[in-house]
Amino acid sequence: MPLDWSPLWLSLHYAGLATVFAALLALPLAWLLAQRRFPGSELLDAAATLPFVLPPAVLVYYLLATLGRWNLTFSWHAAIGVSAVYTLPVLLHMMREGFEAVDYSFENSARVLGAGEWRTLWRVTLPLAWRGLFAAAVTGFVRAFADFGATAIVAGNARSDWLLLPVAAVALAGFYFVSRVRRGPVWA
Amino acid sequence: MIQVRLATGGVDVEFQAASGITALFGAAGAGKTLILDAIAGFVKPASGRIILDDAILFDGASRLNLPPRRRHCGYVASHWALFPHMSLHDNLLFPLAGFARRERHRRVKEMLDRFGLHDVAPRCPHEVSPPERMRATVSRALIAEPKLLLVDEPATGLDIASRAEWHKLLRQVRDETSVPVLLAARDPETCFELAGNMLLLDAGRILQSGPPRKVLDQPVSVEAARLLGIRNLFPAEIVALDPGRDTSRLRLENFELTGRYLPGRLRGDRVWLCVEPGQLLAVPHDGSKPSMNQVPVRLGRASEMPRGVRLEFACGIVAEVARRDFEPNRDNKEWLVEFPPHALRVLGCP
Numbered sequence A: 001m002p003l004d005w006s007p008l009w010l011s012l013h014y015a016g017l018a019t020v021f022a023a024l025l026a027l028p029l030a031w032l033l034a035q036r037r038f039p040g041s042e043l044l045d046a047a048a049t050l051p052f053v054l055p056p057a058v059l060v061y062y063l064l065a066t067l068g069r070w071n072l073t074f075s076w077h078a079a080i081g082v083s084a085v086y087t088l089p090v091l092l093h094m095m096r097e098g099f100e101a102v103d104y105s106f107e108n109s110a111r112v113l114g115a116g117e118w119r120t121l122w123r124v125t126l127p128l129a130w131r132g133l134f135a136a137a138v139t140g141f142v143r144a145f146a147d148f149g150a151t152a153i154v155a156g157n158a159r160s161d162w163l164l165l166p167v168a169a170v171a172l173a174g175f176y177f178v179s180r181v182r183r184g185p186v187w188a
Numbered sequence B: 001m002i003q004v005r006l007a008t009g010g011v012d013v014e015f016q017a018a019s020g021i022t023a024l025f026g027a028a029g030a031g032k033t034l035i036l037d038a039i040a041g042f043v044k045p046a047s048g049r050i051i052l053d054d055a056i057l058f059d060g061a062s063r064l065n066l067p068p069r070r071r072h073c074g075y076v077a078s079h080w081a082l083f084p085h086m087s088l089h090d091n092l093l094f095p096l097a098g099f100a101r102r103e104r105h106r107r108v109k110e111m112l113d114r115f116g117l118h119d120v121a122p123r124c125p126h127e128v129s130p131p132e133r134m135r136a137t138v139s140r141a142l143i144a145e146p147k148l149l150l151v152d153e154p155a156t157g158l159d160i161a162s163r164a165e166w167h168k169l170l171r172q173v174r175d176e177t178s179v180p181v182l183l184a185a186r187d188p189e190t191c192f193e194l195a196g197n198m199l200l201l202d203a204g205r206i207l208q209s210g211p212p213r214k215v216l217d218q219p220v221s222v223e224a225a226r227l228l229g230i231r232n233l234f235p236a237e238i239v240a241l242d243p244g245r246d247t248s249r250l251r252l253e254n255f256e257l258t259g260r261y262l263p264g265r266l267r268g269d270r271v272w273l274c275v276e277p278g279q280l281l282a283v284p285h286d287g288s289k290p291s292m293n294q295v296p297v298r299l300g301r302a303s304e305m306p307r308g309v310r311l312e313f314a315c316g317i318v319a320e321v322a323r324r325d326f327e328p329n330r331d332n333k334e335w336l337v338e339f340p341p342h343a344l345r346v347l348g349c350p
Helices: A006-035 A041-053 A056-070 A076-100 A104-112 A117-146 A149-155 A165-182 B032-040 B088-096 B101-114 B130-142 B160-176 B188-194 B212-217 B222-227 B323-329
Strands: B002-008 B011-017 B021-026 B047-052 B055-059 B073-076 B148-152 B181-185 B197-202 B205-210 B233-242 B247-251 B256-260 B270-274 B281-284 B294-305 B308-313 B318-321 B334-338 B345-347
Touching: A006 A041, A006 A076, A006 A117, A006 A165, A041 A076, A056 A076, A056 A149, A076 A117, A076 A149, A104 A117, A104 B032, A104 B073, B002 B032, B011 B032, B011 B197, B011 B205, B021 B032, B021 B188, B032 B047, B032 B073, B032 B148, B032 B181, B073 B130, B088 B101, B088 B130, B101 B130, B130 B148, B130 B160, B160 B181, B160 B188, B181 B188, B188 B212, B197 B212, B197 B222, B205 B212, B205 B222, B222 B233, B222 B270, B281 B318, B308 B323, B308 B334, B318 B323
Parallel strands: B021 B181, B021 B197, B073 B148, B148 B181
Antiparallel strands: B002 B011, B002 B047, B047 B055, B197 B205, B233 B247, B233 B270, B247 B256, B270 B345, B281 B334, B294 B308, B294 B334, B308 B318
């Protein structure tokens, strides 16, 4: 039987998209939380951390309950959306740390040298923080790619033509296990 | 000309600074950097007013607070803060975003020439020597022609050679530009060598201001004297004053001293007596009766100094003597310390 690589490609594709969406949301939020103290900033931080604390099953249950209203369940969109929400806290925390690791005196120097906030961000903060931000994106991608719980619930083996890698791997392991049992115990 | 009145985070000061270098001097945590940051606009003071030339930078009453980019201040941070991902040339270009292309390049070239950075301009800050880094920082702060230069002197990382280089650089800025400089100095030497005026800060308050020489010679209080690193401060009482013979008599804890007449003081005044360690004379005590102004004391510790030996005596007296005078008496414990009358200085009330 030729090896079927499609779950891998599908998973890469899907985790990549989820990371991109999560990063689009996490990047400005992380910058805001790292740079500014405003009323409700701690609350925002806590709310964004919530998906991190909740068990994946609980999180996905609530997400599905919400998404179900729009009839998006068990679709590409739902799978990516759930995964993005699931990845967001990791991205947010790591990106915030990435921004906070930049010595504020560089940013202050830029400001006093006549740069506005945008220019400071583009010319100074981002180039100095990019390692941290990149590490955050990689970690987020890995989390989206490798998670089984959330993936299985949203995009479980509902349709045989798109099987994601974690689900496929577990299914394969199960199959292997069952086949061993059928053959009888090894010690017999 | 900058006029500052501000109160924030335990700092409450009011001062003016005109051309030349004005040094803010105080112990760590006295609020020097906070004052610079408030002027640059990084910190919003709770109240007060900051006026630079004819522009109001901050006014607490009318809630005016210009952002740093519109304050026209140059800022030299204590660890230089050259952008590490840009070459020195690009660092210098950074403040010139609003200028025409030709003007930008003309100014960068002029600054590179002036501070001798031409050869290292394409390199990144971590690839150049510390003196080049400090020159690049100062030139970056000056390139947009600020109306005021704020300098936070580095607390560490200045060895003797780079300290000389640093002083030379500040002197160059003072002499070649007309920009007033406000310097948060960590080292009294920098103040005395360069500053035309100094403000002595203690716990967010200005204790004293004036030309450095005058501040050093006439500290207004014992706190000011301690901040300046003056040793040998003793509480004393004036027990006799004789203007005719130009003498005075001071009673300290265990002994009495004769000094010059003290104008403006009364008998019975309690004052602080202050003597420079280098002006005290110390000789081994051979058991003879001490003469005038000689005090027998026991040696506590002798420490080697670059020039001479510092002797710390049991009752808190510190004297500095030449090494050749100390060596033959290295093991001697009993000493006579002489207070020459002309060396006695008297500071305010205890």
